[in-house]
Amino acid sequence: QVQLVESGGELVQAGGSLRLSCAASGRIFSSYVMGWFRQAPGKEREFVAAINRSGGVTSYAESVKGRVTISRDNAKDTVYLQMNSLKPEDTAVYYCAAKQGIVVDSRRSAYDYWGQGTRVTVSS
Numbered sequence: 564q565v566q567l568v569e570s571g572g573e574l575v576q577a578g579g580s581l582r583l584s585c586a587a588s589g590r591i592f593s594s595y596v597m598g599w600f601r602q603a604p605g606k607e608r609e610f611v612a613a614i615n616r617s618g619g620v621t622s623y624a625e626s627v628k629g630r631v632t633i634s635r636d637n638a639k640d641t642v643y644l645q646m647n648s649l650k651p652e653d654t655a656v657y658y659c660a661a662k663q664g665i666v667v668d669s670r671r672s673a674y675d676y677w678g679q680g681t682r683v684t685v686s687s
Contacts, residue, residue: 565589565676567659572681575649579685583644585659585678592640593617596662598674599633599644601655601683608658610669612644622667627653649685656680 571583583599598613612633613622621633632645642659660674668674 565592565595565661567661567676567678569657569659569678569681572657572683574684574686577649577651577685577687579649580645580647581649581683583646583657583681583683585642585644587640587642587661593637594663596664596667597633597635597642598660598662598668599642600658600660600671601653602658602680603652603655608671610671611657613667613669614642615667616665620667622669624669646683649683651685651687654683654685656682
């Protein structure tokens, strides 16, 4: 089992940047595919980005492609989400998730472990 703790969420103006972090503990971090999801008020949780175990393969939702970069540091057991050119529609609680296996996946159901989330608010 792996425990995930997100941080870095805050209030930011439109056009600004944020870097979210997700620290993992427990099982070997490098054995998990990692993903970021978000849930806006009144909406379902949706995929944002994912990264494979080595960091060499990434996947992004169309809505964030070109503005968001996912990365990981296996030596620090941490995955990051760099978000630039933020928009009010990026406002959501952002969740980190871990998935066993080797395939990068955008399906929420594919992920086995979840953090508690960190809130990002983008003001216009």
